[in-house]
Amino acid sequence: MRKISIKDVAKKAGVSIAAVSQILNNKGQRFSEATTEKVLQARDELGYVPNSAARNLKGRHKRLIGIIVPSFRMPFFADIIQSMQASAPSDVNLVFLGSTDESLQDAIFSLVERGVEALVFGRHIPNRAEVNTFLKKRNIPYLVLDQNADINAHDMVQTNEFTGGSMAASHLMSLGHRDIALILPNNLTDNMRQRRAGFLDTLSTANLTPKTIITTTLSKHGGLAAVHQLIQSKSTAAFILNDEMAIGVLRGLAYQDIKVPDDISIIGYDDTDYAEFMIPTLTTIAQPVWEIGETALKMIIRRLDHPNLPLQTEFFDVKLVIRESTGPVKNTKGNH
Structure with a gap:
């Protein structure tokens, strides 16, 4: 559907584009009450929304940066969003969109239409070459988080996911576990592949392989659905690639x-x-989410200020947080 323009409002109200512009920007004192009313009525009937990007070309310019995440419901991405909002400078506006694989292209088009000057991808990009070409043609720089470690992006924020997977395996083995299950999402992003690789590599140092590998959807319901297989496997421990699951x-x-x-x-x-806050509290591998969000925003702003900067990459470490959900293996194996 074509976007309603200021020209459409002018035509419907029977006045000039300049008159509509002045009235809608509260500078229409010289026009009669009847003319003003006609313009406002035409605006409301047509559903016209002023283009803030175009409006910002005059006066003080606020840079608009778009951030695309897979879901607002996942706490990891909610924290990323919050950290960016908290650290955004006063001359930057942020707009956030949640997107599935199928709607990603529409999300990018929507943000470009709104006038974004840069993008941050906090989600996997399936059609990478196409996205890269589209944004380069329009001179829109973008930064990726490590769901896209192998994309040809100018700027990237990564965490040491291989080490995270390795830490999980080492922790479980240190507690005496040898029958260890691995639970994965159906669609592995680049960073999750690294987690898996670190986990498998460390198991192999003890001549171990996973007792079972279960794939499920990346959600709490997906984790719930994996339980039957997990019980059947008689594993004494399980590494799950995401807290949601x-x-x-x-x-x-x-x-x-x-x-x-x-x-x-x-x-x-x-x-x-x-x-x-779970019962029991969950042992997990922690990423410095707040710092990741802040750093990603600083880097993409730096790219806008200095378009010819060389590749920017930031790398963060992870840490093991031991809570109640892991403990020593019991002598009576497979009793569940």
Whole structure:
């Protein structure tokens, strides 16, 4: 559907574009009350919304930066958003969009139409070459988080995901676990592949492989759905690549009256804000989410200020946060 323009309002009201512009910008004192009323009525009937990007070309210019995430419901991305909002300078406006793989192209078009000068991708980009070409043609720089580690982006923020997966394996093995399940989302992003690789590599140093590998949807319900397979595997521990899924697994185990960590140990990834409020509290791998959001925003602003900067990359470490959901393996294996 074509966007209603100021020209459409002028035509409907029977006045000049200049008159509409002045009236809508509260500078229409010289026009009669009847003319002003006609313009406002035409605006409301047509549903015209002034283009803030165009308006900002006059007077003090506020730079508009778009941030695309997979979901606002996931605490990890909610924290990223909050950290960016808290650290945004006064001359920058941020606009956030949630997008599925299927709606990503529409989300990008929508933000470009709104006049964004730069983009931050906090989600996986499936059609990378196409997106890259589209944004380069329009001179819109973009930064990616590590869901897109192998894309040819100018700027990137990464965390040491391989080490995170390795830490999870080492922690479970240090507690005596040898029958360890791995629970993955159906669609692995680049950073999750690194988590998996670190986990498998560290198991292999002890001549171990996962007791079972279960794939499920990246959600609490997905974790819940994986529980039956997990129980059937008789694993004594499980590494789950995301706290969202881990929460679902904890709930599913509770439904089956399986005690964590007495019967099975569970470790997640991300250290989302509710991990420490679960019963039991969740052992997990923590990422410095607040710093990631702040740094990503600073980097993309720096790119706008200095378009010819060389590649910018920031790399963050992760840490193991030990809570109640992991414990020593019991001598009586497979009793659940």
